[in-house]
Amino acid sequence: MKDHNCALPDALDTVRAIAEGRLTAEAATRVRLERCAEREDEIGAWVHLDAAGALATARALDAGPMRGPLHGVALGVKDIFAVSDLPWRSGSPIWRDRVAGFDAGAVALARQAGAVILGKTETTEFAGYKPSRTRNPVVPGATPGGSSSGSAAAVAAGMVPLALGTQTSGSIIRPAAFCGVVGFKPSFDLIETGGVTVFARSFDTVGVFARSVPDAALGVEALTGLELQPVTPALSTLSLFLSPVWDHATPAMQTAWAAFEDDLARQAPLAGVPFSDALVAAMAEIPDLHARVMAIEASEALSHEMAIAPDLLSQGLRDQILQGAAQTAEMRHADRQRMIDLRGRAMNETRPGDIWLTPATTGVAPAFDSGTGDPIFNRLWSLLGFPCCTVPILRDAAGAPMGVQIVGRQGDDRAVLSVAHWLMERFQPA
Amino acid sequence: MKDHNCALPDALDTVRAIAEGRLTAEAATRVRLERCAEREDEIGAWVHLDAAGALATARALDAGPMRGPLHGVALGVKDIFAVSDLPWRSGSPIWRDRVAGFDAGAVALARQAGAVILGKTETTEFAGYKPSRTRNPVVPGATPGGSSSGSAAAVAAGMVPLALGTQTSGSIIRPAAFCGVVGFKPSFDLIETGGVTVFARSFDTVGVFARSVPDAALGVEALTGLELQPVTPALSTLSLFLSPVWDHATPAMQTAWAAFEDDLARQAPLAGVPFSDALVAAMAEIPDLHARVMAIEASEALSHEMAIAPDLLSQGLRDQILQGAAQTAEMRHADRQRMIDLRGRAMNETRPGDIWLTPATTGVAPAFDSGTGDPIFNRLWSLLGFPCCTVPILRDAAGAPMGVQIVGRQGDDRAVLSVAHWLMERFQPA
Numbered sequence: 082m083k084d085h086n087c088a089l090p091d092a093l094d095t096v097r098a099i100a101e102g103r104l105t106a107e108a109a110t111r112v113r114l115e116r117c118a119e120r121e122d123e124i125g126a127w128v129h130l131d132a133a134g135a136l137a138t139a140r141a142l143d144a145g146p147m148r149g150p151l152h153g154v155a156l157g158v159k160d161i162f163a164v165s166d167l168p169w170r171s172g173s174p175i176w177r178d179r180v181a182g183f184d185a186g187a188v189a190l191a192r193q194a195g196a197v198i199l200g201k202t203e204t205t206e207f208a209g210y211k212p213s214r215t216r217n218p219v220v221p222g223a224t225p226g227g228s229s230s231g232s233a234a235a236v237a238a239g240m241v242p243l244a245l246g247t248q249t250s251g252s253i254i255r256p257a258a259f260c261g262v263v264g265f266k267p268s269f270d271l272i273e274t275g276g277v278t279v280f281a282r283s284f285d286t287v288g289v290f291a292r293s294v295p296d297a298a299l300g301v302e303a304l305t306g307l308e309l310q311p312v313t314p315a316l317s318t319l320s321l322f323l324s325p326v327w328d329h330a331t332p333a334m335q336t337a338w339a340a341f342e343d344d345l346a347r348q349a350p351l352a353g354v355p356f357s358d359a360l361v362a363a364m365a366e367i368p369d370l371h372a373r374v375m376a377i378e379a380s381e382a383l384s385h386e387m388a389i390a391p392d393l394l395s396q397g398l399r400d401q402i403l404q405g406a407a408q409t410a411e412m413r414h415a416d417r418q419r420m421i422d423l424r425g426r427a428m429n430e431t432r433p434g435d436i437w438l439t440p441a442t443t444g445v446a447p448a449f450d451s452g453t454g455d456p457i458f459n460r461l462w463s464l465l466g467f468p469c470c471t472v473p474i475l476r477d478a479a480g481a482p483m484g485v486q487i488v489g490r491q492g493d494d495r496a497v498l499s500v501a502h503w504l505m506e507r508f509q510p511a
Numbered sequence: 512m513k514d515h516n517c518a519l520p521d522a523l524d525t526v527r528a529i530a531e532g533r534l535t536a537e538a539a540t541r542v543r544l545e546r547c548a549e550r551e552d553e554i555g556a557w558v559h560l561d562a563a564g565a566l567a568t569a570r571a572l573d574a575g576p577m578r579g580p581l582h583g584v585a586l587g588v589k590d591i592f593a594v595s596d597l598p599w600r601s602g603s604p605i606w607r608d609r610v611a612g613f614d615a616g617a618v619a620l621a622r623q624a625g626a627v628i629l630g631k632t633e634t635t636e637f638a639g640y641k642p643s644r645t646r647n648p649v650v651p652g653a654t655p656g657g658s659s660s661g662s663a664a665a666v667a668a669g670m671v672p673l674a675l676g677t678q679t680s681g682s683i684i685r686p687a688a689f690c691g692v693v694g695f696k697p698s699f700d701l702i703e704t705g706g707v708t709v710f711a712r713s714f715d716t717v718g719v720f721a722r723s724v725p726d727a728a729l730g731v732e733a734l735t736g737l738e739l740q741p742v743t744p745a746l747s748t749l750s751l752f753l754s755p756v757w758d759h760a761t762p763a764m765q766t767a768w769a770a771f772e773d774d775l776a777r778q779a780p781l782a783g784v785p786f787s788d789a790l791v792a793a794m795a796e797i798p799d800l801h802a803r804v805m806a807i808e809a810s811e812a813l814s815h816e817m818a819i820a821p822d823l824l825s826q827g828l829r830d831q832i833l834q835g836a837a838q839t840a841e842m843r844h845a846d847r848q849r850m851i852d853l854r855g856r857a858m859n860e861t862r863p864g865d866i867w868l869t870p871a872t873t874g875v876a877p878a879f880d881s882g883t884g885d886p887i888f889n890r891l892w893s894l895l896g897f898p899c900c901t902v903p904i905l906r907d908a909a910g911a912p913m914g915v916q917i918v919g920r921q922g923d924d925r926a927v928l929s930v931a932h933w934l935m936e937r938f939q940p941a
Contacts, residue, residue: 165815179612183815184818185815186709186811186814188815189815189817189818190811190814193814270712273808273811275708275812279616279706282700282703304811305843306807306840307840307843308840378703381616381617381705381734381735382703383616384614384616384623384703385614385615385618385619388614388622388623406736408736410736410737410738413735413736413737414738414922417701421858425855428851428855429859491851
């Protein structure tokens with residue numbers, strides 16, 4: 082496994098160094114552009130790298146006072162976010178020539194906080210399942226996962242310390258785990274989604290990739306005005322949750338997870354309250370329910386593209402849209418009500434501060450040609466709107482990374498990040 | 512009060528007449544364009560009337576088989592929705608020259624269902640509180656209400672039988688009530704919102720204006736694939752709910768409401784279960800909570816506009832944005848949690864099918880120069896995500912319309928429409 086990143090400061094270090102006059106935004110930007118130059122040919126993380134724009138932004142920042150919490154931090158932006166004057170292709174040939182005339186809300190907030198937008202990162206087609214060209218920077222021959230493929234890869238390769246992504250089924254947690262970085266999907270709708278191409282409105286959630294949990298927290302703080310830096314976690318609220326989809330875990334994950342459980346038991350008493358048997362039984366239907374609602378909502382969100390250029394959609398996406406469009410009125414109504422009911426139950430039958438630890442993915446990143454990997458360990462939390470963070474503290478025998486996923490109730494974002502940070506500090510593999 | 516509409520077929524009649532060969536889409540469109548020509552100078556409902564495009568669409572429909580449930584129905588689209596090749600100004604000089612390069616999801620679905628898009632209707636600034644130029648077609652000198660001012664006025668004046676709008680605080684129910692038409696805000700997120708300018712992501716809801724409840728149901732059916740046509744309602748689930756904001760009702764509303772209560776008591780036993788006292792007490796905080804979350808989310812959604820052209824925002828909107836941006840981290844977190852908790856409680860402490868009848872507004876449309884009216888009777892349902900429909904069955908002494916608002920739990924859209932239709936049939940004022 083490759084890791085060339087030790088020498089680069091993380092986002093918090095960068096801001097601190099600039100504030101203390103030890104670094105300029107321009108120098109911080111140049112280091113990242115050099116890393117891009119070294120590794121981009123091999124990885125293909127970027128739809129468009131805006132070196133000139135980034136350097137101009139950095140120089141403007143250097144000429145003024147500290148602008149905000151991301152002052153001078155190089156940022157990768159998934160290509161489903163609109164960024165003024167940059168391409169906005171959303172991973173589709175339909176929008177090959179589109180250039181955005183405005184910033185998505187989250188992008189404008191990042192800019193306002195002092196971020197230096199390095200460019201647009203590769204996404205699968207409309208953030209669905211058709212892979213982009215991006216390669217996994219740390220597992221040769223493997224997929225980086227999707228849909229936020231370029232953002233995960235760019236952070237893993239040290240091209241940026243922070244990148245924006247989105248998750249609808251498993252599009253943040255899965256690529257972060259496959260690339261060995263921290264991925265954080267906040268509570269549903271915690272971050273502004275205006276100006277981000279929609280796939281499924283009930284699930285689409287903006288989140289971040291970083292090399293550390295405090296950096297991930299910093300990114301979301303800058304976009305929300307919340308206080309999210311990790312604090313000492315209440316370990317009494319932790320429980321393990323293998324989830325109703327545990328039988329999808331690969332042998333590599335099962336082995337690594339068993340070792341993690343043993344290690345964890347030595348470090349902390351797991352005194353949290355598990356989900357009730359009744360709730361777990363109800364959750365078992367979530368993967369299928371999530372897939373159905375996602376298909377219905379995608380058929381609505383992409384109705385314009387389906388009308389003007391069906392032949393430019395991949396066969397897989399077209400099938401997904403047609404499957405969604407074909408749902409009966411009864412099924413549409415019943416599925417939507419079931420989703421609302423399950424969200425309500427998951428909040429009612431748990432307590433504030435409860436945290437569950439569960440695998441981030443079924444295993445390590447599969448081969449590049451196999452697709453972007455299975456989101457089945459992510460659909461539950463995407464449907465429930467629960468915040469989750471993956472930390473790269475598991476490895477298979479060959480050293481390929483896997484993630485432990487920390488999940489909390491809606492609104493318990495800081496508790497999730499606090500446990501994630503605690504785990505990163507204690508379980509970072511050699 | 513003026514009403515020139517008796518001769519025009521409603522949306523359902525139009526589709527039926529075309530299907531039976533008694534009418535062409537082109538003729539149906541021409542009638543509406545004539546009505547626009549007669550009344551637009553006085554009302555100012557349209558940002559852009561696309562007569563040529565509408566007639567071309569109508570002729571194309573006439574040349575083929577029945578396309579879908581809105582075949583040949585003239586549709587007004589609020590100017591915060593993107594419509595291909597038409598202006599997309601969102602009520603702001605910042606976007607004066609913007610032309611949309613795509614259809615919003617809801618617009619593409621309407622087109623797919625056979626709708627004839629007549630043009631873009633006036634909206635307040637970004638669907639907030641700064642009035643558009645539109646006049647109330649039925650109450651001389653009065654505001655049509657906002658923010659979906661043009662859509663409500665266009666339907667009230669018979670320019671279209673159906674129009675799309677959105678509600679964030681009271682932007683569908685209020686203008687519909689002030690203009691004497693049916694307004695339906697479905698359950699939160701029931702209709703696709705992609706391609707619609709965002710104001711506050713937790714509340715923005717797409718809905719419709721029509722002259723009858725079955726037409727409103729038809730419009731939402733076409734955009735969702737649900738079955739929503741009114742059926743015989745279960746009157747045993749009805750209860751009256753004056754709401755914690757009843758003291759904001761004007762004398763005109765109080766008088767009309769008292770008479771309505773008496774009439775209703777003679778027609779139906781109100782056997783529904785009222786909200787519990789505890790829930791009503793909790794609801795009392797919703798108007799302020801809704802206003803705070805709306806300001807915070809608007810400051811995020813409009814961060815790009817605030818960055819590039821603050822001087823082109825109205826003072827009122829700028830103040831709202833600054834007030835949102837100034838909220839502390841603690842307040843942001845607490846308000847968001849409170850919103851989630853109240854939504855959960857409102858579902859948990861009520862039963863499927865429960866319906867509440869409550870005023871649509873504080874009273875009749877106020878003077879044009881006074882703003883767009885008070886949304887206080889709408890904030891509760893916008894925050895809870897509950898579907899609501901206003902029917903124009905109340906009048907003040909001078910004959911100005913007011914609405915009875917029918918509210919149900921999330922997902923009970925059809926039950927709401929069924930009661931609305933039942934009320935329209937029994938209480939239509941002379």
